[in-house]
Amino acid sequence: MKLFTPILFLGLAGAIFFWYINPTYLGLQDSLAEQAQFDAALSRSRELQDVRDQLLSRYNTFPQIDLARLQKLVPDHVDNVRLILDFDSMATKYGMRVRNVVIETPKERVSRGQIGPDEKTYESVILSFNVSGSYDTFRQYLADLEKSLRLVDVVGLSFTANETGIYEFTFHIKTYWLKP
Incomplete structure (x- = not known):
């Protein structure tokens, strides 16, 4: 009997260790590791907030007029109506009118060999439109397009002539905007 009681307590201690203490200890270790991950994420979020x-304080130091010009240069959305009105107001200075406006909607373009998202x-x-005028007014209009704040590329230009010296110019202009 003297030997039975210590063996019983030893077996009971082993059973308690394997069925209660060790699983609880492992669960506590998992909780501590998870807490360390949360603490690291919290410190990283504080760094990102700083x-x-x-960046916000630097952004606020820019004059509003410069920010408006930058927004006009590369907007964050496409505003075709405003763009056409800008082109028309430039053309009106030279006695021309923008006509036959066609907007080529952007298609999903996948280049050869491209794998994954863009x-x-x-x-x-690409925006296409016609204007009519003399060659000199065309050159002045083209110079205004070049000096415009809006970022545009003339990707195509064609013209037809007639006997009166008035030409019909067809522009194909590519304009850009930032993705949200």
């Missing part, structure tokens, strides 16, 4: 605050941070659209 960076955001620094990594570009911008989108583009």
Whole structure:
């Protein structure tokens, strides 16, 4: 009997260790590891908030007129109506009118050999329209397009002539905007 009681207590201690203490200890270790991950994520979020605050303070130092010009240069959305009105107001200065406007909607373009999503941070659209005028007014209008704040590329240009010296110019212009 003297030997039975210590063996019983030893077996009972082993059973308690394997069925209660060890699983509880492992669960506690998992909780501590999860807490460490949360603490790391919290400190990282504080760092990101500090960076955001620094960038926001730098952004707020820019004059509003410069920000408006930058928004006009590369907008964050496509505003075809405003763009056409801008082109028409430039043409009106030279006695021309923008006509026959066609907007080529952007299609999903996949280049040969491209795998995965498109990594570009911008989108583009091609806008086609006609103007009529003399060659000199055309050159002045083209110079105004070149000096415009809106980022545009003339990707195509054709013209037809008649006997009166008035030409019909067809523009194909590519414009850009930032993806959201």
